[in-house]
Amino acid sequence: MILKLSLDGFIIVDKPIGYTSADVIRDIKRLIDRQKIGHGGTLDPMANGVLPIGLGKATRLMEYLLDENKEYLATFRLGEITDTYDCTGAIVAKNNYSYITQEIIEKSLPRFTGWIYQKPPKFSALKFKGRRSYDLARAGVEFDLNPRLVKVHSISLERFQPPDVDFRITCSRGFYVRSLANDLGEYIGCGAHVLNLTRLKVGPFKLLNSVALNELKRYNFQDLFPQIIKPMDEVVKRLRSLSLNTNQESNFKMGKPVSLFNDSLKFRDDEHLRIYNESCDFFAIGKYNAIKKLLLPFKVFSS
Incomplete structure (x- = not known):
């Protein structure tokens, strides 16, 4: 059932693992009859968590949402390096991680906090000479992306259980958690990649207040659907x-x-x-x- 609703605002979706951000947009378009629908920040298919969806006039406020800080909970696997910097890629190296202690990791974190230059993963949607970098990487083309200035507000070690280590990260736009895993792994000498990734927050929108995509599909009555719409001005309260x-x-x-x-x-x-x-x-x-x-x-x- 497609609802013809005159709603302008945001739906905060908990994107499931395996879905692209475009997949979520596609499913929502099947539920509601809106010409303008957009998302507030791409989330990798291997990740889950907060994906704000703008409806109608709210799509014109996406630029403010993209500038908001984001918070993640990430699990890094030590001792394995992949070509994508996450668990979806091919393992290109395995290293000993037995010497890594909680103290070694905690002492390394200030190096990756504050304003830093970070090189994006080659397997990303960024363009290099007019082409998506992930297309070039898959084709085996040699190229190099320039480092970008990003801000990391905080990184905290949440769990230390080698080979898996959990971090809570708050960062600005343009930051790649995958690059952090790769760079941290290189710095401490054993290599690492992202095993799990959950986006907890985008600006004012929290995972706690999100709706699962499967649950969203059950909102098929016009009097119920508006209850989950967040007002337009919530993204510009700052x-x-x-x-x-x-x-x-x-x-x-x-x-x-x-x-x-x-x-x-x-x-x-x-x-x-x-x-x-x-x-x-x-x-x-x-x-x-x-x-x-x-x-x-x-x-x-x-x-």
Whole structure:
């Protein structure tokens, strides 16, 4: 049964292992009749966990969601190196790991915390000279991806039971847990790859509040499905907010800027703001021009 719903917001899916992010989109399109559906951050097929799905107008807010921090729980297997840096790849080397202690690992973690340059895996969706790098890697083409600057907010050792070690990782966009496993394994000398990976959090969305894909398929009644939709503005709660009166709202929706000459409104130049009307309905993202003291329409969501 396909539901014809006029819903704009986010569904927080617990992506199952074996599914691509595109597979999840495909299944949801079979459930609801929406032209615009997108996901907030690719999750590898071997991983499970939080995959935010934007519906309708919410797809226009994906850029804010992609910039949010992410939290993972990962199991690294010591002593084995794979070509994909995870358990789906071919094992290219096996090494002794018996000398690895909990202290050795804990002392190595600061090296991979903070702003670091990280080289992405060759088996990834990044492009190299116009082609997907995983296509080149599968074809045996020799190439090298440039390191990228990423931020790791924290890494904590959760379980030490060699050859398997669990980590909790909080990081910025662009970070690859697979690369961390490979780099950490290289640093401590025994090699490692990702055995299991669960995404616990993307911005405000947590695994605890997600819905399993199989469970989602049981929401086949129009009065039940809206209960799991998260409001659009939840992904931009880190932005400061501003309310407009009825006249300002009308002008803003027509693409006209709004004057903000109140000196108490100390917004930064080019700052993005959540915009609400007098009824407290979220209807736009505005961008502030500090020189002209104007609030400019950036994203307006028509009724």
